[in-house]
Amino acid sequence: MPYQAPRGTHDILPSEIYRWQAAEQAFLRLVTQYGYREIRTPIFEDTELFVRTSGDTSEVVTKQMYSFKDKGDRDLTLKPEGTAPVMRAYLEHRLAGDGQPVRLCYVATPVFRYERPQKGRYRQHHQLGCELIGVASPEADAEIIEIAVRTYQALGIGSLQVKLNSIGRAATREAYREALLAHAQPVLKDMDPEDRARAERNPLRMLDSKDPVMIEALQKAPKVLDYLEPESKSTFDSLCSILAEAEIPFVISPEIVRGLDYYTDTVFEVHSTALGAQTALCGGGRYDGLLKALGGPPTPSVGFGMGLERALLVQESQGALPTEPQVAAFLIAADEAGRARLRSLAAELRTTGLAATYDMDGRSLKAQIKLADRIGAQYAVILGETEIAEQTATVKELLSGNQTVIPQSQLAQYLAKEDS
RNA sequence: GCGGGUGUAGCUCAGUGGUUAGAGCGCCUGACUGUGACUCAGGAAGUCGGGGGUUCAAGUCCCCUCAUCCGCCCCA
Numbered sequence: 487m488p489y490q491a492p493r494g495t496h497d498i499l500p501s502e503i504y505r506w507q508a509a510e511q512a513f514l515r516l517v518t519q520y521g522y523r524e525i526r527t528p529i530f531e532d533t534e535l536f537v538r539t540s541g542d543t544s545e546v547v548t549k550q551m552y553s554f555k556d557k558g559d560r561d562l563t564l565k566p567e568g569t570a571p572v573m574r575a576y577l578e579h580r581l582a583g584d585g586q587p588v589r590l591c592y593v594a595t596p597v598f599r600y601e602r603p604q605k606g607r608y609r610q611h612h613q614l615g616c617e618l619i620g621v622a623s624p625e626a627d628a629e630i631i632e633i634a635v636r637t638y639q640a641l642g643i644g645s646l647q648v649k650l651n652s653i654g655r656a657a658t659r660e661a662y663r664e665a666l667l668a669h670a671q672p673v674l675k676d677m678d679p680e681d682r683a684r685a686e687r688n689p690l691r692m693l694d695s696k697d698p699v700m701i702e703a704l705q706k707a708p709k710v711l712d713y714l715e716p717e718s719k720s721t722f723d724s725l726c727s728i729l730a731e732a733e734i735p736f737v738i739s740p741e742i743v744r745g746l747d748y749y750t751d752t753v754f755e756v757h758s759t760a761l762g763a764q765t766a767l768c769g770g771g772r773y774d775g776l777l778k779a780l781g782g783p784p785t786p787s788v789g790f791g792m793g794l795e796r797a798l799l800v801q802e803s804q805g806a807l808p809t810e811p812q813v814a815a816f817l818i819a820a821d822e823a824g825r826a827r828l829r830s831l832a833a834e835l836r837t838t839g840l841a842a843t844y845d846m847d848g849r850s851l852k853a854q855i856k857l858a859d860r861i862g863a864q865y866a867v868i869l870g871e872t873e874i875a876e877q878t879a880t881v882k883e884l885l886s887g888n889q890t891v892i893p894q895s896q897l898a899q900y901l902a903k904e905d906s
Numbered sequence: 907g908c909g910g911g912u913g914u915a916g917c918u919c920a921g922u923g924g925u926u927a928g929a930g931c932g933c934c935u936g937a938c939u940g941u942g943a944c945u946c947a948g949g950a951a952g953u954c955g956g957g958g959g960u961u962c963a964a965g966u967c968c969c970c971u972c973a974u975c976c977g978c979c980c981c982a
Contacts, residue, residue: 490955490973545980549907567982597982602907605975611982680907684979696978745981755981766981793982820940851940859942860933870940884942 494601494609505798508808510593512640513614520633522591522616527571529596533561538779539570541747543687550599552609564598567746568615568791569773570780576619577782586620586785594794606764606796615770617789619777624725627752627772628732630788634756634768635734641797642806643758646767649739650729650754652722653690654714656775662713663689673703690743709740718751725752748773752788760803761796768792814901815865816858817844820851824869831869831879831894838898842867859884865901 491497498506514524533553540547552564565571572590575581581588594612601607616633618626631648638646653659666689667674674682676699685692692700693707714722729736736754744753753771761767770790777785801807817832819825828844835842843861845854851868858866868880879897882889892900 493973550980599981601980603974604977607981613982681979691980694980762975763977764981769982791982796982818941852938852942853934855940855942857942866942868941872940880940882941887941887943889941 492609494603494607496608496610502798504810505801505808506594506794509641509794509798509801510614513637514591514593516636516640517589517591517616517633520589520629522589525572525575525590525592527565527575527592527595530562530564531571531574533563535570535574535780536563536566539573539746539748539776540567544747545745546599550601552598552600565595566599567597568592568595568613569617569748569776569789572617572789573619573776573780573782573787576617577777577780582620582783582785587626588619589616590619591616597791604762604764606761606793606799608795611796612794613791614794615789615791617787619787620785621788622774622786624721624728624752626786626788627721627725628728628734630770630790631729631736631754632732632734634770634790634792637792638756638767638797641801642808643797643801643804645758645804647757648734648736648754649742649757650726650736650752651710651739651742652714652718652751653710653743653749653753654718655750658710658713658715658718659690662708662710665708665713666690666692669707670700670703673699688743693741693743711738711740721751744769744771748776748779750774754790756792758796758800760800764796766793767796767800810862813843813861813863814840815842815867816854816861816863817842818851818854818858818866818868819844820868820870821874823871823874827869827874827894831867831897835898835901838902840898840901855882867897867901 533551536551537547542548546566551566554562556562572592576588576590581590591614593614595614596610597613598610600609603609614637616630618630631650635646635648638644654662667686670685670689670692674685677685681697690710692704695701695704711719711722726736726738739755742753742755744755749771751772751774754769755766756768757765758767759765768790770788772786772788774784774786776787777783815835817828819828832842832844843863845857849857851870855866863884866882866884868882870880873879873891873894877894878891879894880889880891881897881900
């Protein structure tokens with residue numbers, strides 16, 4: 487094999503593209519009902535945009551970005567996440583002027599992270615997501631979580647877990663970090679230097695550890711929720727009750743801390759056990775400080791990003807595949823006279839919106855029918871000697887094998903009717 | 907970035923260091939002079955992931971490398 491797709495990337499083949507299209511359409515239909523409008527941002531941005539928003543000590547910025555210099559010596563980076571570019575565009579184009587709140591969504595945007603690939607973890611993957619800008623009320627958080635949950639429902643995916651937490655504002659996090667670090671100090675001394683450095687850089691990470699020693703040590707660790715300022719605490723409590731009223735099940739999960747610095751207060755992830763080590767399907771939360779960090783006015787905002795590859799993997803594992811659209815008609819000719827009519831008849835069908843194809847290699851009648859079957863056509867339309875003479879066509883429904891002879895003039899109408 | 911598994915036909919996989927590398931499915935042709943899916947017969951299809959080494963002899967053993975999968979890390 488001389489060339490392969492680069493490590494961690496993959497082609498999306500015709501046999502699977504319909505699942506992508508179905509998912510994207512279902513998402514767009516859903517969010518349109520909530521008043522979201524799609525936005526598309528460039529595939530790369532100034533590197534600084536991500537450093538400023540994700541945080542210069544974040545895993546993404548320190549280890550995972552595809553950064554490069556262009557011929558004009560600009561520092562650019564392939565999008566490692568979807569939110570910062572959308573917020574940049576919001577500021578750049580003064581979308582606040584449309585009146586707040588502003589509801590934006592993005593669909594199947596490519597996302598790049600230099601990581602070691604595994605099932606469900608790729609160097610290029612695709613995300614869809616929503617940003618709800620300009621609302622501080624926990625109703626906004628609830629709407630975002632509800633949309634995430636309903637997107638999975640629309641894809642036929644069940645058995646998911648919504649993990650919810652609040653990490654508070656800057657002051658809370660600072661105080662809590664110190665408390666946590668102090669609590670973990672005895673264990674940290676014996677840890678692998680690299681793990682230890684990571685833990686000290688972002689102590690909240692320790693909460694997510696799978697190391698039994700760490701889990702044991704943190705059994706009695708202080709809880710973030712106890713450190714929340716009164717305002718954060720009441721926001722979190724209201725969010726919980728709004729979700730409960732909406733009958734959206736969730737579990738409060740102190741280990742959910744998120745990897746990007748821009749989050750404040752509400753954070754959440756949606757998990758599935760269907761993907762081995764990669765259990766997170768969707769992550770999001772509130773980022774009230776993000777716009778300010780980008781030089782804009784302080785604006786409360788909340789959103790999520792959802793991995794499409796992972797969603798589709800879970801969808802497949804749950805046997806919830808959508809039905810693949812069929813080509814309506816495969817036209818078949820038995821002789822030269824029939825062949826001449828094929829093209830004009832196919833054109834007629836297409837003008838009415840039906841899909842029609844035919845053999846171009848002069849195959850035998852038998853081979854043509856076989857081909858019709860193989861490409862998944864619904865009907866084989868046969869133009870033999872008799873049909874040409876009588877200006878009719880034999881329409882064979884491939885699934886049942888039933889045949890009907892109808893006038894060529896009524897073919898489009900007949901197929902359209904049967905198709906619906 | 908760390909540890910481990912796996913790479914043989916389009917797909918799923920057999921193959922003890924020893925002739926010209928196989929099977930099932932799929933594909934093409936025919937049995938079938940106007941009919942796919944079933945049956946039968948035939949056919950095409952391989953850089954045994956790539957490179958190097960050991961050996962009289964390597965798909966098989968060793969080293970390197972690429973890809974993929976599993977775990978860690980991190981996340982979608």
